[in-house]
Amino acid sequence: MKLNRKLRMGMVGGGRGAFIGAVHRMAARLDGEIDLVAGCFSADPEKSKASGADLFLDPARVYGTYQEMAQKEAALPPDQRIDFVSIVTRNNTHAAVAKTFMEAGFHVVCDKPLCFSLKEGLKLREVVRRTGKVFALTHNYTGYPMVKEAREWVRSGKLGKLTKIVVEYPQGYAITALEAGTISKIANWRMDPNISGVSNCMGDIGTHAHNLARYITGLEVEEICAELSTFIPGRLLDDDGNCLVRWSQGVKGILYASQISSGEENNLNIRVFGTKGSLQWFQENPNELIFKKADAPQEVHRRGNGYHTDQAKGAIRTPFAHPEGFIEAFANVYRSAAVAIADAIEGRKAPKGGYDFPTVDDGLAGMAFVETTVKSGKAGAKWMKFPKY
16 A cells, blocks of 8 residues: 555444445455544434444544534544545435545545436536545445456457456345335435436446446447336336447447346356357355356466466456455455545655446446446436546
């Protein structure tokens, strides 16, 4: 990280009962370079205070509102105030919280999706550019070593000219909502268009599939033909979606995301096909990357070995045969963001190749994907051109 101290992190959201806040805290701490020192952990001031006590924070640094937190942290001496804030709130608050902290002088790490809408995201990008602050988006699947290896295979030409991308993200948890009384709080808010935005399934997990394909291949969506469905009675937003995708450079593709695929847990996977070979990666078995050719046995490359590219090696945390996964992938995003934040604090220029974490532009691509998919679905699965952003 090249800083003679730990970075000081604040957090907005992620209080008692929140799943993703704990994940972010574990990931941020993993390398021993970041300390959580302040937070506003809930819109309920009392819950925020109780959550801060759970984390053994100084009560004076646990705030009732994020506005108060930004103002009071900015007023502290430079050697005490937070360096950046981690935002783990619901979709409809991401932009407002990020804007408040960037304008108060703080860097931001934000959970995905970027915000509530593409229009809101464009305004947020203006804030990022105007303030010059680091903004990292936690599309955490980009942090897996074998995903980075897959990207290097594409970049090096190992697959030849790309022809087809098949990316899937099936889950099955939502099907239990058909049974009375089993629907969870997270499912409730994600199905509320006033909180989640125009989509549930595509906005929640479809964006991960889209981001994974973009990250590995470097291609952009040009057109989408989508059919979105709502299988659970009474829901206002989609819980399943199927897309035909026309990528740049003439590449064709299929993207499928679902929360009602019975028996599936978290089966994000991708297959990328080219004229020389293809790759295959499954998030539920993240330590393996498969390479296939038409005239040879398939190869299984396992994380932790010396034959990987430098980009993959830099993300590996445990020796071969010792599995690593979800938390470590999140931590790799935090580690990359921490390098950028440390460089900004010390006034160092960004490296020539930039930093390896999702940015506000990646978030905008995700918002464009969601809105184009929904637009296509409402039009009866018609082809829609991807908007410029």
